[in-house]
Protein backbone atom coordinates (compact mmCIF):
# COMPACT_ATOMS: atom_id res chain seq x y z
CA UNK A 69 0.00 0.00 0.00
CA UNK A 70 1.23 3.51 -0.81
CA UNK A 71 0.71 6.17 1.86
CA UNK A 72 -1.09 9.10 0.21
CA UNK A 73 0.29 12.28 1.76
CA UNK A 74 -1.01 15.86 1.91
CA UNK A 75 1.47 18.72 2.53
CA UNK A 76 0.48 21.96 4.28
CA UNK A 77 2.83 24.89 3.56
CA UNK A 78 5.39 23.60 1.02
CA UNK A 79 8.03 26.34 1.31
CA UNK A 80 11.76 25.54 1.60
CA UNK A 81 11.68 22.36 3.67
CA UNK A 82 8.26 21.27 2.39
CA UNK A 83 9.53 21.20 -1.19
CA UNK A 84 12.62 19.25 -0.08
CA UNK A 85 10.35 16.69 1.58
CA UNK A 86 8.20 16.44 -1.57
CA UNK A 87 11.32 15.83 -3.66
CA UNK A 88 12.61 13.11 -1.33
CA UNK A 89 9.21 11.36 -1.14
CA UNK A 90 8.83 11.52 -4.92
CA UNK A 91 12.38 10.59 -5.98
CA UNK A 92 14.06 8.68 -3.16
CA UNK A 93 11.73 7.14 -0.61
CA UNK A 94 9.53 4.08 -0.92
CA UNK A 95 5.80 3.58 -0.38
CA UNK A 96 4.80 7.28 -0.11
CA UNK A 97 3.25 9.67 -2.63
CA UNK A 98 2.32 13.35 -2.28
CA UNK A 99 -1.26 13.64 -3.55
CA UNK A 100 -2.38 16.96 -2.04
CA UNK A 101 -0.95 20.41 -1.40
CA UNK A 102 -2.17 23.62 0.22
CA UNK A 103 -0.43 26.92 0.92
CA UNK A 104 -1.41 30.43 2.04
CA UNK A 105 -0.34 31.42 -1.47
CA UNK A 106 -2.60 29.40 -3.86
CA UNK A 107 -0.48 30.21 -6.93
CA UNK A 108 2.56 28.79 -5.13
CA UNK A 109 0.58 25.67 -4.17
CA UNK A 110 -0.39 25.24 -7.82
CA UNK A 111 3.24 25.53 -8.98
CA UNK A 112 4.33 22.91 -6.44
CA UNK A 113 1.44 20.51 -7.15
CA UNK A 114 1.51 20.51 -10.95
CA UNK A 115 4.76 18.60 -11.67
CA UNK A 116 3.81 15.80 -9.28
CA UNK A 117 0.14 15.61 -10.30
CA UNK A 118 -1.13 16.50 -6.81
CA UNK A 119 -4.45 18.21 -6.09
CA UNK A 120 -4.53 21.73 -4.63
CA UNK A 121 -6.81 22.50 -1.67
CA UNK A 122 -8.04 25.89 -0.47
CA UNK A 123 -6.87 25.40 3.13
CA UNK A 124 -5.55 22.91 5.66
CA UNK A 125 -9.01 21.70 6.75
CA UNK A 126 -10.04 20.84 3.18
CA UNK A 127 -6.76 18.98 2.57
CA UNK A 128 -6.87 17.08 5.86
CA UNK A 129 -10.43 15.92 5.29
CA UNK A 130 -9.91 14.86 1.67
CA UNK A 131 -10.82 11.18 1.24
CA UNK A 132 -7.63 10.31 -0.63
CA UNK A 133 -5.28 11.81 2.01
CA UNK A 134 -4.07 9.10 4.43
CA UNK A 135 -1.53 11.22 6.33
CA UNK A 136 -0.40 14.82 6.61
CA UNK A 137 2.92 16.70 6.68
CA UNK A 138 2.93 20.21 8.18
CA UNK A 139 5.75 22.48 6.98
CA UNK A 140 4.10 25.88 7.42
CA UNK A 141 5.42 28.62 9.77
CA UNK A 142 5.75 27.55 13.42
CA UNK A 143 2.85 29.73 14.68
CA UNK A 144 0.49 27.99 12.18
CA UNK A 145 1.39 24.45 13.31
CA UNK A 146 -1.04 24.05 16.23
CA UNK A 147 -4.20 24.62 14.16
CA UNK A 148 -3.20 22.18 11.40
CA UNK A 149 -1.90 19.49 13.79
CA UNK A 150 -5.06 19.60 15.93
CA UNK A 151 -7.26 19.42 12.81
CA UNK A 152 -5.33 16.34 11.61
CA UNK A 153 -5.70 14.69 15.03
CA UNK A 154 -9.44 15.40 15.03
CA UNK A 155 -9.69 13.81 11.58
CA UNK A 156 -7.86 10.74 12.97
CA UNK A 157 -4.96 11.11 10.49
CA UNK A 158 -1.24 10.65 11.28
CA UNK A 159 0.60 13.98 11.11
CA UNK A 160 4.31 14.66 10.73
CA UNK A 161 4.95 18.23 11.92
CA UNK A 162 8.24 20.00 11.23
CA UNK A 163 9.93 21.44 14.29
CA UNK A 164 8.93 23.31 16.35
CA UNK A 165 5.75 21.34 17.17
CA UNK A 166 4.68 24.88 18.12
CA UNK A 167 6.72 27.87 19.31
CA UNK A 168 5.29 27.86 22.88
CA UNK A 169 4.58 25.20 25.49
CA UNK A 170 0.93 26.36 25.81
CA UNK A 171 0.27 25.48 22.16
CA UNK A 172 2.03 22.10 22.55
CA UNK A 173 -0.06 21.30 25.62
CA UNK A 174 -3.24 21.83 23.60
CA UNK A 175 -1.90 19.48 20.89
CA UNK A 176 -1.12 16.81 23.53
CA UNK A 177 -4.62 17.20 25.00
CA UNK A 178 -6.22 16.73 21.57
CA UNK A 179 -4.05 13.68 20.87
CA UNK A 180 -4.89 12.09 24.22
CA UNK A 181 -8.61 12.77 23.66
CA UNK A 182 -8.28 10.90 20.35
CA UNK A 183 -6.84 7.93 22.27
CA UNK A 184 -3.86 7.03 20.03
CA UNK A 185 -0.52 8.51 18.98
CA UNK A 186 -0.85 10.35 15.69
CA UNK A 187 1.86 13.05 15.89
CA UNK A 188 5.55 12.87 15.00
CA UNK A 189 7.79 15.95 15.33
CA UNK A 190 10.53 16.65 12.76
CA UNK A 191 13.52 16.40 15.11
CA UNK A 192 15.72 14.93 12.37
CA UNK A 193 19.01 15.12 14.26
CA UNK A 194 17.94 11.99 16.14
CA UNK A 195 18.35 10.21 12.77
CA UNK A 196 21.82 11.63 12.00
CA UNK A 197 24.62 9.04 11.98
CA UNK A 198 27.02 11.29 13.94
CA UNK A 199 24.63 12.04 16.80
CA UNK A 200 23.60 8.36 16.90
CA UNK A 201 27.25 7.37 17.26
CA UNK A 202 27.74 9.84 20.11
CA UNK A 203 24.68 8.34 21.81
CA UNK A 204 26.03 4.80 21.34
CA UNK A 205 29.39 5.80 22.92
CA UNK A 206 27.65 7.44 25.90
CA UNK A 207 25.23 4.52 26.35
CA UNK A 208 28.11 2.01 26.24
CA UNK A 209 29.62 3.68 29.33
CA UNK A 210 33.08 3.72 27.67
CA UNK A 211 33.79 7.38 28.46
CA UNK A 212 31.90 7.51 31.77
CA UNK A 213 29.23 10.05 32.67
CA UNK A 214 28.71 13.14 30.51
CA UNK A 215 29.67 16.34 32.37
CA UNK A 216 29.45 19.15 29.78
CA UNK A 217 28.33 19.60 26.17
CA UNK A 218 29.57 22.29 23.79
CA UNK A 219 27.38 22.98 20.73
CA UNK A 220 27.69 25.37 17.83
CA UNK A 221 24.73 26.07 15.54
CA UNK A 222 25.74 28.40 12.73
CA UNK A 223 23.75 29.42 9.65
CA UNK A 224 25.08 31.54 6.76
CA UNK A 225 22.14 33.96 6.97
CA UNK A 226 18.62 34.32 8.34
CA UNK A 227 15.57 35.48 6.33
CA UNK A 228 13.90 38.82 7.11
CA UNK A 229 10.87 37.08 8.67
CA UNK A 230 13.16 35.39 11.21
CA UNK A 231 12.14 37.20 14.40
CA UNK A 232 14.02 37.70 17.66
CA UNK A 233 12.82 34.67 19.71
CA UNK A 234 13.34 32.32 16.74
CA UNK A 235 17.05 31.97 17.60
CA UNK A 236 15.70 29.83 20.43
CA UNK A 237 12.34 28.46 19.17
CA UNK A 238 13.40 27.75 15.57
CA UNK A 239 17.18 27.24 15.74
CA UNK A 240 18.43 26.16 19.19
CA UNK A 241 15.39 23.88 19.51
CA UNK A 242 17.40 21.31 17.50
CA UNK A 243 20.09 21.22 20.19
CA UNK A 244 17.50 21.29 22.99
CA UNK A 245 15.90 18.15 21.57
CA UNK A 246 19.11 16.35 20.68
CA UNK A 247 20.54 17.00 24.17
CA UNK A 248 17.45 15.31 25.71
CA UNK A 249 17.98 12.44 23.22
CA UNK A 250 21.74 12.04 23.88
CA UNK A 251 21.71 12.47 27.65
CA UNK A 252 18.36 10.82 28.39
CA UNK A 253 17.41 13.46 30.94
CA UNK A 254 15.41 16.67 31.10
CA UNK A 255 16.71 20.24 31.09
CA UNK A 256 15.93 22.16 34.28
CA UNK A 257 17.13 25.71 33.58
CA UNK A 258 17.96 28.05 30.71
CA UNK A 259 19.95 31.26 30.45
CA UNK A 260 20.87 33.37 27.42
CA UNK A 261 24.13 35.36 27.22
CA UNK A 262 24.28 38.11 24.62
CA UNK A 263 27.72 38.82 23.15
CA UNK A 264 28.71 41.66 20.85
CA UNK A 265 26.35 41.66 17.85
CA UNK A 266 27.44 40.99 14.29
CA UNK A 267 26.87 43.83 11.83
CA UNK A 268 25.61 41.18 9.34
CA UNK A 269 22.31 40.70 11.18
CA UNK A 270 18.94 42.46 10.69
CA UNK A 271 18.66 45.38 13.15
CA UNK A 272 15.88 43.60 15.09
CA UNK A 273 18.03 40.56 15.92
CA UNK A 274 20.48 39.76 18.73
CA UNK A 275 23.00 37.60 16.90
CA UNK A 276 25.03 35.67 17.99
CA UNK A 277 23.71 34.32 21.32
CA UNK A 278 24.85 31.69 23.79
CA UNK A 279 22.17 29.52 25.39
CA UNK A 280 23.28 27.85 28.64
CA UNK A 281 21.29 24.89 29.93
CA UNK A 282 21.52 22.57 32.94
CA UNK A 283 20.06 19.08 33.16
CA UNK A 284 18.57 17.16 36.07
CA UNK A 285 21.97 15.60 36.93
CA UNK A 286 23.73 18.99 36.46
CA UNK A 287 25.28 18.45 33.02
CA UNK A 288 26.14 21.96 31.76
CA UNK A 289 25.31 22.57 28.08
CA UNK A 290 26.30 25.59 26.01
CA UNK A 291 24.83 26.31 22.58
CA UNK A 292 26.32 29.03 20.40
CA UNK A 293 23.58 30.27 18.05
CA UNK A 294 24.93 32.35 15.18
CA UNK A 295 22.51 32.66 12.26
CA UNK A 296 24.37 35.19 10.10
CA UNK A 297 27.94 33.86 9.99
CA UNK A 298 28.16 34.52 6.20
CA UNK A 299 30.23 31.34 5.54
CA UNK A 300 28.08 28.22 5.86
CA UNK A 301 25.84 25.80 7.76
CA UNK A 302 28.17 24.66 10.51
CA UNK A 303 26.96 22.28 13.21
CA UNK A 304 29.26 21.08 15.99
CA UNK A 305 28.77 19.11 19.18
CA UNK A 306 31.26 17.82 21.72
CA UNK A 307 30.26 15.89 24.83
CA UNK A 308 32.92 16.04 27.56
CA UNK A 309 32.71 13.02 29.85
CA UNK A 310 34.63 11.66 32.83
CA UNK A 311 37.14 9.60 30.83
CA UNK A 312 37.11 11.21 27.41
CA UNK A 313 35.19 13.33 24.97
CA UNK A 314 33.10 12.46 21.94
CA UNK A 315 32.29 14.90 19.16
CA UNK A 316 30.66 15.08 15.72
CA UNK A 317 33.27 14.68 12.98
CA UNK A 318 33.80 17.06 10.11
CA UNK A 319 30.67 17.76 8.11
CA UNK A 320 31.73 15.97 4.96
CA UNK A 321 33.49 12.65 4.69
CA UNK A 322 36.32 13.78 2.43
CA UNK A 323 39.26 16.01 3.27
CA UNK A 324 41.33 17.72 0.57
CA UNK A 325 45.10 17.98 1.10
CA UNK A 326 47.43 20.28 -0.86
CA UNK A 327 50.19 22.83 -0.51
CA UNK A 328 47.72 25.15 1.23
CA UNK A 329 46.98 22.55 3.89
CA UNK A 330 44.02 20.29 4.61
CA UNK A 331 40.43 21.38 4.08
CA UNK A 332 36.93 19.97 3.98
CA UNK A 333 33.77 21.43 2.51
CA UNK A 334 31.38 23.24 4.87
CA UNK A 335 27.72 22.45 4.13
CA UNK A 336 25.75 25.28 2.50
CA UNK A 337 22.45 24.55 4.26
CA UNK A 338 20.40 22.09 6.30
CA UNK A 339 19.64 20.00 3.21
CA UNK A 340 23.29 19.34 2.49
CA UNK A 341 24.22 18.68 6.11
CA UNK A 342 21.25 16.52 7.11
CA UNK A 343 20.10 14.97 3.80
CA UNK A 344 20.63 11.39 4.99
CA UNK A 345 18.94 12.09 8.34
CA UNK A 346 15.87 13.62 6.63
CA UNK A 347 15.61 10.59 4.33
CA UNK A 348 15.78 8.11 7.21
CA UNK A 349 13.37 10.17 9.31
CA UNK A 350 10.66 10.38 6.65
CA UNK A 351 11.09 6.79 5.42
CA UNK A 352 10.66 5.55 9.00
CA UNK A 353 7.61 7.80 9.39
CA UNK A 354 6.01 6.42 6.19
CA UNK A 355 6.77 2.88 7.40
CA UNK A 356 5.20 3.59 10.78
CA UNK A 357 2.06 5.08 9.17
CA UNK A 358 1.76 1.87 7.15
CA UNK A 359 2.38 -0.23 10.24
CA UNK A 360 -0.29 1.68 12.17
CA UNK A 361 2.00 2.75 15.05
CA UNK A 362 3.80 6.11 15.19
CA UNK A 363 7.14 5.65 16.96
CA UNK A 364 9.30 8.75 16.21
CA UNK A 365 9.71 11.90 18.36
CA UNK A 366 6.34 12.55 20.01
CA UNK A 367 4.18 15.51 21.03
CA UNK A 368 5.70 15.07 24.48
CA UNK A 369 9.17 15.64 22.96
CA UNK A 370 7.82 18.70 21.14
CA UNK A 371 6.33 19.98 24.40
CA UNK A 372 9.44 19.27 26.52
CA UNK A 373 11.58 21.23 24.03
CA UNK A 374 9.06 24.09 23.93
CA UNK A 375 9.13 24.50 27.73
CA UNK A 376 12.91 24.97 27.52
CA UNK A 377 12.36 27.46 24.67
CA UNK A 378 9.88 29.43 26.79
CA UNK A 379 12.53 29.81 29.52
CA UNK A 380 15.19 30.70 26.94
CA UNK A 381 13.00 33.35 25.31
CA UNK A 382 12.26 34.88 28.75
CA UNK A 383 15.99 35.08 29.41
CA UNK A 384 16.64 36.57 25.95
CA UNK A 385 14.08 39.31 26.67
CA UNK A 386 15.30 39.98 30.23
CA UNK A 387 18.07 42.42 31.12
CA UNK A 388 21.51 40.90 31.49
CA UNK A 389 21.92 37.12 31.69
CA UNK A 390 19.12 35.82 33.89
CA UNK A 391 18.51 32.12 34.46
CA UNK A 392 14.93 30.78 34.31
CA UNK A 393 13.65 27.46 35.62
CA UNK A 394 12.16 24.92 33.22
CA UNK A 395 9.04 23.37 34.72
CA UNK A 396 7.45 20.44 32.92
CA UNK A 397 4.06 18.95 33.72
CA UNK A 398 4.17 15.33 34.86
CA UNK A 399 4.62 13.12 31.80
CA UNK A 400 1.24 11.58 30.87
CA UNK A 401 1.24 7.76 30.87
CA UNK A 402 -0.03 8.06 27.26
CA UNK A 403 3.54 9.09 26.25
CA UNK A 404 5.40 6.50 28.37
Ligand SMILES: NC(=O)c1ccc[n+]([C@@H]2O[C@H](COP(=O)([O-])OP(=O)(O)OC[C@H]3O[C@@H](n4cnc5c(N)ncnc54)[C@H](O)[C@@H]3O)[C@@H](O)[C@H]2O)c1
Nearest residue numbers: 077078079080081103104139140141142144162163164338
Ligand atom coordinates in the same frame (compact mmCIF):
# COMPACT_ATOMS: atom_id res chain seq x y z
N1 LIG B 1 14.23 20.20 10.33
C1 LIG B 1 14.87 21.22 9.78
O1 LIG B 1 16.09 21.30 9.74
C2 LIG B 1 14.06 22.33 9.17
C3 LIG B 1 14.60 23.04 8.10
C4 LIG B 1 13.86 24.10 7.60
C5 LIG B 1 12.63 24.43 8.14
N2 LIG B 1 12.15 23.71 9.18
C6 LIG B 1 10.85 24.06 9.78
O2 LIG B 1 9.85 23.93 8.78
C7 LIG B 1 8.90 24.99 8.89
C8 LIG B 1 8.89 25.77 7.58
O3 LIG B 1 10.14 26.35 7.36
P1 LIG B 1 10.58 26.85 5.88
O4 LIG B 1 11.95 27.34 6.03
O5 LIG B 1 10.27 25.82 4.88
O6 LIG B 1 9.59 28.09 5.72
P2 LIG B 1 9.12 28.81 4.39
O7 LIG B 1 8.80 30.20 4.77
O8 LIG B 1 10.09 28.56 3.28
O9 LIG B 1 7.77 28.04 4.01
C9 LIG B 1 6.59 28.09 4.77
C10 LIG B 1 5.43 27.92 3.82
O10 LIG B 1 4.24 27.76 4.59
C11 LIG B 1 3.21 28.56 4.03
N3 LIG B 1 2.25 28.81 5.10
C12 LIG B 1 2.41 29.53 6.24
N4 LIG B 1 1.31 29.45 7.01
C13 LIG B 1 0.44 28.64 6.37
C14 LIG B 1 -0.87 28.16 6.66
N5 LIG B 1 -1.51 28.52 7.78
N6 LIG B 1 -1.48 27.32 5.76
C15 LIG B 1 -0.83 26.96 4.63
N7 LIG B 1 0.41 27.39 4.30
C16 LIG B 1 1.04 28.21 5.16
C17 LIG B 1 3.92 29.79 3.48
O11 LIG B 1 3.16 30.47 2.50
C18 LIG B 1 5.21 29.15 2.92
O12 LIG B 1 5.03 28.70 1.57
C19 LIG B 1 9.31 25.80 10.11
O13 LIG B 1 8.61 25.31 11.22
C20 LIG B 1 10.79 25.51 10.25
O14 LIG B 1 11.26 25.62 11.56
C21 LIG B 1 12.82 22.65 9.69
Ligand SMILES: O[C@H]1[C@H](O)[C@@H](O)[C@H](O)[C@@H](O)[C@H]1O
Nearest residue numbers: 222223238239240242295338
Ligand atom coordinates in the same frame (compact mmCIF):
# COMPACT_ATOMS: atom_id res chain seq x y z
O1 LIG C 1 14.23 26.28 10.28
C1 LIG C 1 15.63 26.27 10.16
C2 LIG C 1 16.14 24.86 10.24
O2 LIG C 1 15.62 24.20 11.35
C3 LIG C 1 17.65 24.76 10.25
O3 LIG C 1 18.06 23.43 10.47
C4 LIG C 1 18.27 25.68 11.32
O4 LIG C 1 19.67 25.64 11.22
C5 LIG C 1 17.76 27.11 11.16
O5 LIG C 1 18.35 27.93 12.13
C6 LIG C 1 16.26 27.16 11.24
O6 LIG C 1 15.80 28.49 11.11
